[in-house]
Amino acid sequence: xxxxxxxxxxxxxxxxxxxxxxxxxxxxxxxxxxxxxxxxxxxxxxxxxxxxxxxxxxxxxxxxxxxxxxxxxxxxxxxxxxxxxxxxxxxxxxxxxxxxxxxxxxxxxxxxxxxxxxxxxxxxxxxxxxxxxxxxxxxxxxxxxxxxxxxxxxxxxxxxxxxxxxxxxxxxxxxxxxxxxxxxxxxxxxxxxxxxxxxxxxxxxxxxxxxxxxxxxxxxxxxxxxxxxxxxxxxxxxxxxxxxxxxxxxxxxxxxxxxxxxxxxxxxxxxxxxxxxxxxxxxxxxxxxxxxxxxxxxxxxxxxxxxx
Ligand code: OXD
Numbered sequence: 184x185x186x187x188x189x190x191x192x193x194x195x196x197x198x199x200x201x202x203x204x205x206x207x208x209x210x211x212x213x214x215x216x217x218x219x220x221x222x223x224x225x226x227x228x229x230x231x232x233x234x235x236x237x238x239x240x241x242x243x244x245x246x247x248x249x250x251x252x253x254x255x256x257x258x259x260x261x262x263x264x265x266x267x268x269x270x271x272x273x274x275x276x277x278x279x280x281x282x283x284x285x286x287x288x289x290x291x292x293x294x295x296x297x298x299x300x301x302x303x304x305x306x307x308x309x310x311x312x313x314x315x316x317x318x319x320x321x322x323x324x325x326x327x328x329x330x331x332x333x334x335x336x337x338x339x340x341x342x343x344x345x346x347x348x349x350x351x352x353x354x355x356x357x358x359x360x361x362x363x364x365x366x367x368x369x370x371x372x373x374x375x376x377x378x379x380x381x382x383x384x385x386x387x388x389x390x391x392x393x394x395x396x397x398x399x400x401x402x403x404x405x406x407x408x409x410x411x412x413x414x415x416x417x418x419x420x421x422x423x424x425x426x427x428x429x430x431x432x433x434x435x436x437x438x439x440x441x442x443x444x445x446x447x448x449x450x451x452x453x454x455x456x457x458x459x460x461x462x463x464x465x466x467x468x469x470x471x472x473x474x475x476x477x478x479x480x481x482x483x484x485x486x487x488x489x490x491x
Contacts, residue, residue: 185222186472187239189214190248191230198227198248201465206472225472230254236262244475246468249459250274250326252485253379253406267471267481271464275326278404278457279333282374285428285450286318286339289372289400294426294448311371313338319370321363321387322377322405323349323356325483326457330376330404342366346382367394372402379406380488389414398425404456407432416442419449430456 186202188195188211199211210222214231217223223239229248236245237260245266247255255266288294292308299306310316316339320331323345335341335353343351344366348358357366367373373395377383388411392401401424403410412433418424426448432441435454443449471481 184224185210185212187212187214187217187223187226187228189226189228189231189235191228191232193229197461198465201461202227202469205465205469209472225475227468228255233258234260244471244481246471246481247485248464248468250457251378251406252487255485256380256487261487265475265481266485266487267468268483268485269459269464270325270467270483271459272329273463274457274459275329276457278326278376279330281404281428281430281452281456282318282320282330282402283333283337285400285402286316286334286372286374287337288428289426290316290339315340316372317342317370318372318374319344319366320354320374320376322375322383323351324376324378327376330374334374342370363391364394367391368396370395370399372400374402374404375409376405377409379408382488383409385409385411387411387415389417392418392424395424397423400425401427401429403427403429403431405431407435412441412443416446419446426450428452430454 186209188198190198195213199213202211220239221241224241224243225246226236226239226242227246227248242262242264244264247266247268249269252268290310292310295308318334318339319342320327321344323331323343328351331341331343331351331354341354343354344357344363346358349356375387387409392414401415419427428450429443430452431454437443437451443451474481
């Protein structure tokens, strides 16, 4: 038995060390150095080359090294084994901090104070009470829920939307298409936390983003293609949307000629809202391998969209 470790574009060493520590009896083979594909029972992957996973006939599970599964969902052929998403509370914690940071930045007008400071200008602005400032999370999966709870704990009027009904203590929740419209029209800051799939691609377009009140803000911590970039840029340029903090893009790295780099009040960050550290993230993956070896269900299992 062996683990295939394929962390494309990143350093695999800390992961191999963490697994050697947590699962000392299972050898770890770092892609593409796989002495014998028949040995591979667990594929721990991030952005593996498409088609590679069918090369391991004894595979028992695919363990994704991230929360987003869009790369796996885009596969035309996958072995018939469970796909397990990464659920690392440290990643969710960082993403929640990112959302709270930008919600505060927009609510308290810190950008205005930064500009004023450059002119030595002492001028205060009135802002809505924090408890009335409506910060809405789209997507109430495990991470979205963690973000919505943190926004509520930070004193904001936290709201959340999902396709089906969810209840979260301290968060006003909405669902379905009428719920979406209801929430968007009563939002000061929208936080996109939706996974990318057929239903969510460009869900935030000129119609839906246009339902946000004038002067609202957008934060994107999930995937670029949930947002129609042309629509968001047009709404930013017209002043309907007052600013955006964007951490995910259709093409990454964001190309130098992207209009986002040059649009006023757009803050681009390079997909860092929730960094994944081997020290914390290897633990839930190792625990899932142990669970499967004990004949138990791993968690959380991902159901690819084409089978739903
Ligand atoms: C993830 C990511 O999905 O880093 O985990 O984007």
